[in-house]
Amino acid sequence: MAMRLSRSIVGEAEAEAVRRVIVEDGYLGIGAEVKRFEQELASYLGVNPELVCTANTGTSALTLAVDAVAPGHFGQGPRGSILVPSLTFVASFQACTACGVTPIACEVLPETGTIDLADCEKRLAKDTFAIMPVHYASNPWQLDEVYAFAARHGLRVVEDAAHAFGCRHDGKRIGSFGDVACFSFDGIKNITSGEGGLVVCQDRETARIAQDARLLSVEGDTRARFAGERTWDPDVVRQGWRFHMSNIMAAVGRVQLSRLEPEFIPARKRLCTLYREELEGVAGVAFLKESPRDDIVHHIQPLRVLNGRMPAVRQHLLDAGIPVGVHYKPNHLLSYFKIEGEAPFPQTEGLFAELMTLPLHPGLSDADVREVCAKIKEALS
Ligand SMILES: Cc1ncc(COP(=O)(O)O)c(C=O)c1O
Incomplete structure (x- = not known):
């Protein structure tokens, strides 16, 4: 077989998990399987399950994260800017503009391809509210310095950790500390759920906004759907999206997560x-x-x-x-x-x-x- 640059490693176990959801459960949308996947992701990362929010892609996860930390509401005036390294997948940039935020392209360090904080200092604008370090090729280079820079300038941090699921910094898993981290579970990432993504927050308010926004910002709908119910008398106070994961995706993701440490x-x-x-x-x-x-x-x-x-x-x-x-x-x-x-x-x-x-x-x-x-x-x- 011809050599491949990258590919999904999936097989009978993933197929069986999808079969179980289709044949035995029969509910394919966001429900019990997604809830279990979130619990297992939280347990893997060592965080409270209430602080995680799965999404249908890594790009959606980033959009939800940027939207949750940006000032104001999408569609209601300017929302400020965020420092992003220029050398990244266009998803990092599109996630910002998708929720009305301006990405400020910054230089990367020649030896690592990660964001250059000295250059960030120069490009910082009055309305900059966050920095998005991208863990290029899974490398969380100078993460402490990024957080120190953010603290010095009063910025939130949204880590684009699309490449970095399973990585550690000082022994701690990426996503288990800091501010907000986003992962991708697309077909070729360290684990896949078909397509998929994950936001991990360190505070409940950011997590709550992201969880609601992935289900059209119908307040509390995640909780209801995880309990197999619906919110029939909801309120909506801000823009939301249909960015949630399905039970089928979660079934694949759960098997992949179990294969990460022993195999991948x-x-x-x-x-x-x-x-x-x-x-x-x-x-x-x-x-x-x-x-x-x-x-x-x-x-x-x-x-x-x-x-x-x-x-x-x-x-x-x-x-x-x-x-x-x-x-x-x-x-x-x-x-x-x-x-x-x-x-x-x-x-x-x-x-x-x-x-x-x-x-x-x-x-x-x-x-x-x-x-x-x-x-x-x-x-x-
Ligand atoms: C650096 C980076 N950010 C964001 C994404 C977006 O993830 P997804 O493809 O799951 O939307 C990717 C995916 O390739 C990526 O490499």
Whole structure:
């Protein structure tokens, strides 16, 4: 079979879980299965189940989180701005504009691809109310410094932890501390629920707003639906969305969560260690810097190819039938998010010109990784 850049690792257990929901339960919307998934996610992260809110995508999770922490209400005047690294999936930016918030593109650090706080300091605006660090390639780099920066400027923190489910900082799971963290469970992430996402808050008020907003802001509807009921005389005081997860998605997600620690994490770690061993000492390539304080479960495996040689190396791999990804075209280069007269982004554009993403998923073999590395060395020789 042709090598894949990424893929879902699902099988009989997930299929059986979906069958159970369809045949035995018969209620496919948001109900008991989603409630159980939320309880299991909360228990995995070590947080109160009332502080978690599943969603139908990671983008929805981010939208709910940004909406919940932004001043004012969507559709009722300006809502301020949020600092976001330019090198991220466009979802981080779209989640902001979707609820009336302006994303301010910021530089990333050349060695990690994560938000550059010195640059944030310069771009901070009067109406900035939050910062969104993106754990690029699952790396929660300088998370303490991000929180210190936020505290200094009175900002909320919405972590885009789409890549970082299962990662730890100083021994604590990402999402188990801080302010608000958002995860993605799309088909290729560290775990999947088909599509899916998760908001984890550290305060009840933010969680309550997000939980209501995912069900059209019908107050208390999550509680009712988890009890198999409906809210027949509700009130609605703000914009909401149909962003909830279904019982079918949750059934898949529950099986995936049970496979994360015994199966997916060891596989991803083994493959990433092998990439490092195989490319150790090879001139002209570099992995992104990581801190020993962070325990990283890589969702993607980017590699820097130095000295302007990335396009040639990338092409060599593609010619050999090895898929190579691009994560990501910086958002300040996208027409919709371009701002005239904005300060330049030399670090972000410099890193973007060097980055290529190597195949990574638990179904990859050691031989696959060795083949990719051999082709990289061949291209550089
Ligand atoms: C950095 C980042 N943020 C947000 C998202 C959005 O997640 P989803 O695809 O589940 O909507 C992704 C997904 O790829 C991502 O990589």
